[in-house]
Amino acid sequence: MTEVIEKTEITEKAYLAEKRLNFGEFGKNRLAVSGLLLIAFLCILALFAPRIAPHDPLAQRLDSGLLFPSTEYPFGTDELGRCIFSRVIYGTRISLGIGLLVVAATSVAGTSLGLLSGYRGGLLDEVIMRVVDIVMAFPNIILALVIAGLLGPGFSSVVLALAFTQWPAYARLVRGQVLSLRKRAFVEAARALRPSSFYIMRKHILPNCMEPVIVLGTLEIAHVIIFASALSFLGLGIQAPDPEWGSMLKAGIPFLRTVSHLTFFPGLMIIFTVFAFNFAGDGLRDSLGQPADQEVLAR
Amino acid sequence: MWKYIAKRLAMISIVIAGVTLVAFSAMYLAPGDPAEVIALARYGEDLSASQVETLRVAEGFDAPVHVQYMIWLGHLLQLDLGKSLVTSEDVLTEIRQKLPATAELAIASLLISLLIALPAGILGALRKNTLLDKSCMFVSLVGVSIPNFWLGLLLIWFFALTLHMFPSYGYGSLKHIVLPALTLGTSMSAVTARLTRASLLEVLGQEYIVAARARGFDERTILFRHALKNAFLPVVTFAGMQFGYLLGGAVVVETIFSWPGIGKLLVDSIFAMDFSMVQGCVLFIAVLFSLSSLAVDILYAVLDPRIRYDRRD
Numbered sequence: 001m002t003e004v005i006e007k008t009e010i011t012e013k014a015y016l017a018e019k020r021l022n023f024g025e026f027g028k029n030r031l032a033v034s035g036l037l038l039i040a041f042l043c044i045l046a047l048f049a050p051r052i053a054p055h056d057p058l059a060q061r062l063d064s065g066l067l068f069p070s071t072e073y074p075f076g077t078d079e080l081g082r083c084i085f086s087r088v089i090y091g092t093r094i095s096l097g098i099g100l101l102v103v104a105a106t107s108v109a110g111t112s113l114g115l116l117s118g119y120r121g122g123l124l125d126e127v128i129m130r131v132v133d134i135v136m137a138f139p140n141i142i143l144a145l146v147i148a149g150l151l152g153p154g155f156s157s158v159v160l161a162l163a164f165t166q167w168p169a170y171a172r173l174v175r176g177q178v179l180s181l182r183k184r185a186f187v188e189a190a191r192a193l194r195p196s197s198f199y200i201m202r203k204h205i206l207p208n209c210m211e212p213v214i215v216l217g218t219l220e221i222a223h224v225i226i227f228a229s230a231l232s233f234l235g236l237g238i239q240a241p242d243p244e245w246g247s248m249l250k251a252g253i254p255f256l257r258t259v260s261h262l263t264f265f266p267g268l269m270i271i272f273t274v275f276a277f278n279f280a281g282d283g284l285r286d287s288l289g290q291p292a293d294q295e296v297l298a299r
Numbered sequence: 300m301w302k303y304i305a306k307r308l309a310m311i312s313i314v315i316a317g318v319t320l321v322a323f324s325a326m327y328l329a330p331g332d333p334a335e336v337i338a339l340a341r342y343g344e345d346l347s348a349s350q351v352e353t354l355r356v357a358e359g360f361d362a363p364v365h366v367q368y369m370i371w372l373g374h375l376l377q378l379d380l381g382k383s384l385v386t387s388e389d390v391l392t393e394i395r396q397k398l399p400a401t402a403e404l405a406i407a408s409l410l411i412s413l414l415i416a417l418p419a420g421i422l423g424a425l426r427k428n429t430l431l432d433k434s435c436m437f438v439s440l441v442g443v444s445i446p447n448f449w450l451g452l453l454l455i456w457f458f459a460l461t462l463h464m465f466p467s468y469g470y471g472s473l474k475h476i477v478l479p480a481l482t483l484g485t486s487m488s489a490v491t492a493r494l495t496r497a498s499l500l501e502v503l504g505q506e507y508i509v510a511a512r513a514r515g516f517d518e519r520t521i522l523f524r525h526a527l528k529n530a531f532l533p534v535v536t537f538a539g540m541q542f543g544y545l546l547g548g549a550v551v552v553e554t555i556f557s558w559p560g561i562g563k564l565l566v567d568s569i570f571a572m573d574f575s576m577v578q579g580c581v582l583f584i585a586v587l588f589s590l591s592s593l594a595v596d597i598l599y600a601v602l603d604p605r606i607r608y609d610r611r612d
Contacts, residue, residue, distance in 0.1 A: 249452065278440060282440070
């Protein structure tokens, strides 16, 4: 018996080693490393926003509205005299907050349902996968738009709507992983010892599903941030006066001809953030040797 | 094949029922009384309690939610989507009127995206790992990260407000479609270019290409007669999958450019809390999307004789 266990562990270790994140490879991927550095920079901006921002992002100074960039206001001011630089910096809190919150919730929920679906099979699998099909068979930005719009705009509606539309990707991914892992010798061997299925899932299957989930999660943060700012841009997400990048863009449209910096800087910030997560996600995927997933790309 | 199509159609009806149920639930989970919201939209601020109650009974808001949904489904089976709660227009007629604009935008954007993506992807694959290839792929990574609403504003600022070349909003002439289609098309082309490159690279590495080279065909013949046919297969499916992206992007782009399509109708109806119109748009988009992905899967099997959906494995 012990021999079986040892052999199982050896093959599992070999399997893990063969798949393990290759840090050397990742380090060589310059784009990926710069992605991670950009993310670190954004986190610093969000954490220390009150120290970095020169002005209160909500403070209005009607006598100094629509100013062009200067040393006092690096990105200029909006029509109410609010400092755009400060608003853009505080905006990282909202966008990263939504991104991380939604991805944390959906990856945990989606992974659990995918594990359950793949390992248990049967009716439960059928039900979960049909629900996944339903949610995925609809352009998710539109579904999020309808849900957030009807629930009434605001932070919690945006998070709820995006969480609802984004979890199925993880469930489908993890289910596929489980199905292929189940047939592996080390899982078969572990099952021969008849531990609880929870033990097998936690000890043998879940750790081997984590890497693709991390890649998907990183790319998903980029998606979620774009979706959230699109909702706010349409007026169905975060509302003024909160400094969300999408709603700042919307507020800048009437001034597009004369003072285009109102829309320029918040947009640049969205691109910068999304870019960082896309790079890091792509780099992670390359160092894990995973093929690009068409369905993830399609959205 | 027919069995497969029948199965897929059954699946599509389940999907549609599910999606409309979600939209229906969101309506009733929303804070506020729907009858009151609609009454406000119709009669303005100074409305009486009796007006609200009359409307509640007239529009069927007094029934329990699941009964309302069943009634809606019943009407749907007779192809009756009801009337707009705000303007009293027939929902199906309204959607039918908006359909051509969305279809035009979709086709124009798809064309633009292919016009950019195919040459870029093919060039990238042929000149693999050169500076040209790397800069193409870098640009496409940047392209994926640009939100289409910002790109749209940028194009408006440059082509409409600065150069006065194209109108920044509206519908009617060929000039009107340029900026919205360019916005949607360029943002789609980024991913398609990467996919074309990857797919062509894979095909070029296969033995029949080596064999063709060994027989002395020149590179141009190999590319156009042998490689591209197979390399385009995944690109075709992908273009189909992007149809969903197209519809989603259309919602945003139509709103920016005041393009009178289904996307703008949906957003306007959400703002007006016009529940029956929202429900109609959701239904319509679900049908359009499901049928298009079915069409792509069938096309895939027609193009590639190796694919059979009926065979069991």
